[in-house]
Amino acid sequence: MKKLMKGNEAIAEAAIRGGCRFFAGYPITPQNEIPEYLSWRLNEVGGAFVQAESEVAAINMVYGAAGAGARAMTSSSSPGISLKQEGISYICGAELPCVIVNIVRAGPGLGGIQPAQSDYFQTVKGGGHGDYHMLVLAPATVQEAVDLVYSAFDKADKYRLPVMILGDGMIGQMMEAVELPEMVDVNALAKKEWATDGTGVGENRRIVNSLYIQPDVLEEINHKLFAVYAEMKKNETAVEEYMCEDAEIVLTGYGTVARIAKSAVHMLRAKGIKAGLIRPITLYPFPDEAYARIAGNGICREMLCVELSMGQMIEDVKLSVNGKVPVEFYGRVGGNVMTAEDIVKKVMEGR
Amino acid sequence: MAKLSFNKPLCKGCGLCVTACPKKLLSLSKTESNANGYFVAVIENEEACIGCAACATMCPDCVIEVER
Amino acid sequence: MAKGFKKTKMLTDTPFHYCPGCTHGIAHRLTAEVLEEIGAEGNCVGVAPVGCAVFAYNYFNCDMQEAAHGRAPAVATGIKRVHPDKIVFSYQGDGDLASIGMAETVHAAARGENITVIFINNSIYGMTGGQMAPTTLEGQKATTCQAGRIPELNGNPVNVAEMLAQLKGPSYIARVGLFDLKHVMEAKRAIRKAFDMQINKKGFAMVEILSTCPTNWGLNPIDALEWSKNEATKTFPLGVFKDITKEEE
Numbered sequence: 001m002k003k004l005m006k007g008n009e010a011i012a013e014a015a016i017r018g019g020c021r022f023f024a025g026y027p028i029t030p031q032n033e034i035p036e037y038l039s040w041r042l043n044e045v046g047g048a049f050v051q052a053e054s055e056v057a058a059i060n061m062v063y064g065a066a067g068a069g070a071r072a073m074t075s076s077s078s079p080g081i082s083l084k085q086e087g088i089s090y091i092c093g094a095e096l097p098c099v100i101v102n103i104v105r106a107g108p109g110l111g112g113i114q115p116a117q118s119d120y121f122q123t124v125k126g127g128g129h130g131d132y133h134m135l136v137l138a139p140a141t142v143q144e145a146v147d148l149v150y151s152a153f154d155k156a157d158k159y160r161l162p163v164m165i166l167g168d169g170m171i172g173q174m175m176e177a178v179e180l181p182e183m184v185d186v187n188a189l190a191k192k193e194w195a196t197d198g199t200g201v202g203e204n205r206r207i208v209n210s211l212y213i214q215p216d217v218l219e220e221i222n223h224k225l226f227a228v229y230a231e232m233k234k235n236e237t238a239v240e241e242y243m244c245e246d247a248e249i250v251l252t253g254y255g256t257v258a259r260i261a262k263s264a265v266h267m268l269r270a271k272g273i274k275a276g277l278i279r280p281i282t283l284y285p286f287p288d289e290a291y292a293r294i295a296g297n298g299i300c301r302e303m304l305c306v307e308l309s310m311g312q313m314i315e316d317v318k319l320s321v322n323g324k325v326p327v328e329f330y331g332r333v334g335g336n337v338m339t340a341e342d343i344v345k346k347v348m349e350g351r
Numbered sequence: 352m353a354k355l356s357f358n359k360p361l362c363k364g365c366g367l368c369v370t371a372c373p374k375k376l377l378s379l380s381k382t383e384s385n386a387n388g389y390f391v392a393v394i395e396n397e398e399a400c401i402g403c404a405a406c407a408t409m410c411p412d413c414v415i416e417v418e419r
Numbered sequence: 420m421a422k423g424f425k426k427t428k429m430l431t432d433t434p435f436h437y438c439p440g441c442t443h444g445i446a447h448r449l450t451a452e453v454l455e456e457i458g459a460e461g462n463c464v465g466v467a468p469v470g471c472a473v474f475a476y477n478y479f480n481c482d483m484q485e486a487a488h489g490r491a492p493a494v495a496t497g498i499k500r501v502h503p504d505k506i507v508f509s510y511q512g513d514g515d516l517a518s519i520g521m522a523e524t525v526h527a528a529a530r531g532e533n534i535t536v537i538f539i540n541n542s543i544y545g546m547t548g549g550q551m552a553p554t555t556l557e558g559q560k561a562t563t564c565q566a567g568r569i570p571e572l573n574g575n576p577v578n579v580a581e582m583l584a585q586l587k588g589p590s591y592i593a594r595v596g597l598f599d600l601k602h603v604m605e606a607k608r609a610i611r612k613a614f615d616m617q618i619n620k621k622g623f624a625m626v627e628i629l630s631t632c633p634t635n636w637g638l639n640p641i642d643a644l645e646w647s648k649n650e651a652t653k654t655f656p657l658g659v660f661k662d663i664t665k666e667e668e
Contacts, residue, residue: 022501024493048500052493053526060490060523064497067484068464072497090487196464196482196498198505202431207476209485353423365440365633365640371600389439404424405600411444412435417423 002177007142007167008033010178011101012041014146015073018153019184020099021047022072024061026054026080029113030169031103034075055080059087059100066096067208069195071153071186075101077169078119079110082127088162089128092225093210095194097156099149100134101165103172106308106335114335115169117255120312123166124284131222133229135163135236136283138254142176144281150181155236157192159228166283168308170256170337232285239287240279243269244294247276249347252291252317253306254280256337261306263340268347275347276300283313291320303327306343308336353402353419355394362414364389368406374399377406429454433477440640442597442630443471443539447478449607450510450537454481457614463506464498466491468520470512471545479510489520492527495534506617508535513554514544517579521553524579531588531622535613538579540594541630542651549635553577556654561635576654580627584660590621592661596629598648602657609659621663629655 005013012034015023023042025035035051042049048065052058058074065072076084081102091098102123106116119127123136135155139145145167152163193206200206212218240258243265244250251261258279268275278294280287294300302325305314311329318327330346332338362385369377369392380393392414394400402419429451437443454463459481467475469488476483486494491509499507516524516538527534543561544550551561551568554576558567568576580594591613595606606628613624629651631643638646659665 022497024497050496050500050530053522056490057493057496057523057526060487060493061497061500063486063490064466064484064494064499065501066497067494068498068501070501072501086487087490094485196484198464198482198502198507199461200482201461201480205480206482207485208483209476211473211485361434363439367440367640367644370641370644402423407424408600408603409445411437411440411442411448413426413430413444413448416425419423 002179004175004177005142006033006173006175007145008103008172009037010142010146011149011165012037013180014149015099016041016045017181017183018150019071019186019189020073020153021045021186022062022065022070023047023074024050024052024058025074025076026052026058028077028080030105030172031075031077031101033172034101055083056086059084059091062098063087063091063094063096066091066098067094067196069192069197073099073101075103077103077105078107078116081119081122085128088134089130089132090210091162092132092134093130094208095160096208097160098162099152099156099165100162101149101167104166104168106333112335113169115256115308115337116333116335117168117257117308118310118312118333119166120283120307120309123164124286132225133284134161135159135232136166137163138166138281138283139171140255140258140279142171142174143178145171146178146180159232161228166255168255229285236282237285237287238281239290240281241290241294242277242279244276244278246274246299248274248299248301250276250278250294250300250303251306251343252278252303254283254313257306257308260338260340261343264343264347267340267344273347286316286320288316288320291317292322292324295321295324300325304347305329306338307331309333352398353400353417355397355400355406356416356418357392358414359391360385361412362389362391363387363412364391365411367409367411368392368415371405371409373403373405374401376400427452427455429460429480431478431480435478436474437471438634440631440633440643445597445603446537446539446628446630447475449603449610450508451479453607453610453614454506456611457506457618459506463508464502466495466498466507466509468509468511468515470515472510472512472539473546475510489515489518490523491515491520492523492532492534492536496527496532499532499534503533506614508537508614510537511539512545513538513540513542513552517553517577525583528583528623528625529586529588531590533617533620533622535617536623536625537610538625538627539630540579540627540655541632543632543635545632545635556650578655580625580660583625589623589625589661590616590663591624593659594627594629594655594657596647596652596657598644
């Protein structure tokens, strides 16, 4: 049975059902419904909720809880995610699984509380120090947010890295009907032999750590991490290709912006312009193969990258397209959101 | 009578045990050094040791064990 | 013949990397001896800091997590909430606990988080080469206050034990020294008490241990202990600043 839920609350419930049993967070708009919901919901399922003194503390509590073997999560919005970057780097270095939700708001600085996609670089290129990546998922609907958050814990455990849900204020605040998945039985999950559950002694003790002072050892660790990312690219890359088979102009965007772009595709087709849409669902790993294939199919003549930023994902689009077709950009920033008509108007310019 | 044993490779010659001994039996060797180059702590008149373990308690490097 | 003094099994065989005469080694051993006494073997998780004790995870014979600089109380909070019945402790220096990690320290204490914190106060940044710490004494020389700490220029030292004792959350807050046998035995009793508080679910307990840094103080190990006893205690007097079991009596 479907249930009408606000995006943030649906994300929180999906996390519980995906096995999340520890959450630490700090208030920031527009993600507050996630900690508010989990503050009572985690108690019902025997988990722990901590309102931390800062985002810095929250991500480090997640480090501790994840290192101790729990399925752990934190959420925040852009300025708070900036504060978490130190912890994210350590979590990646220590190979700990967790889920991080970013309900993005406009920046830079304190910025505003309206939706934006201006944290793309920070998220997919590594906002903290050192060579690392996360699995980055960009839901376009509340249902997709539920599904991605639910499976994020399995993927985090599988690859032993953080999974970042890159939403925006729209996904967090809007209400849609969702089908909620079954509750995962956390007691049936595979035991994490590497986790510090307190039973370690002597040679069996577990150390959660990201310090390697021998260059050769640290180099090996870096290569090991990137082998995991390569494996993840093979298994997890996800993209929606919409009406691209005969499209002469291919729009591309992620998250809620892709929904607006999809409406623009319909409006353009009504005008007789063969338009399509590429919507990356994983932002890291980036679905570069889909872009390269469509850009080289002999039908596509142009791409238009649509973002709520000054142009961030477009850099990965251009790398993927590799000059086969021109890639134009259309963006709104500051918390403003384009309409489908705005996108159509941009496409019609110069025609 | 007590017996002291020194895990000499761990000794850093800091001398805290020397100061701690109430019978003034310990000293830093002037001739014997370990692989790290530290002149190690030694006991000279072991028969006089009362086994109080003050030396071991003050040693920062767990060099000394005491049997009594 | 019974052993009179034997290294505790809660320390590994890895030799300490600390400088000669540095009392980190004594503080490690006392903590580990208490862990053995309370039966924490196979039942505890420690959290190491950033600073001289960064390799503490190599020394304590239990599951360990290495925290980012200052974040040990937050990491310990995460561990304790997942495993409330396990003994969880952090071991932190003054730069870690009282400077970059002060927020984590104060709020773990205010929450009454049921963990034990071993706080090593040696009034200096040791690992990085002797810079001024939040606990550097007035007049004490450091590489970033080379004429000695002048409050008008460099601010004042932070009395962590006294400060945390003002909060409702902590169960036990004490400051101890390692100057001599008597004080070392007292320090061990305080550490035992701090772990007993956790076992009895009384909440946050911290022992601040005045420690030495012969290398960066420019003193030999014996003079360093004397300086700790005679100078550091003027700013950081020893004592029990909070003990709720006393208040309950």
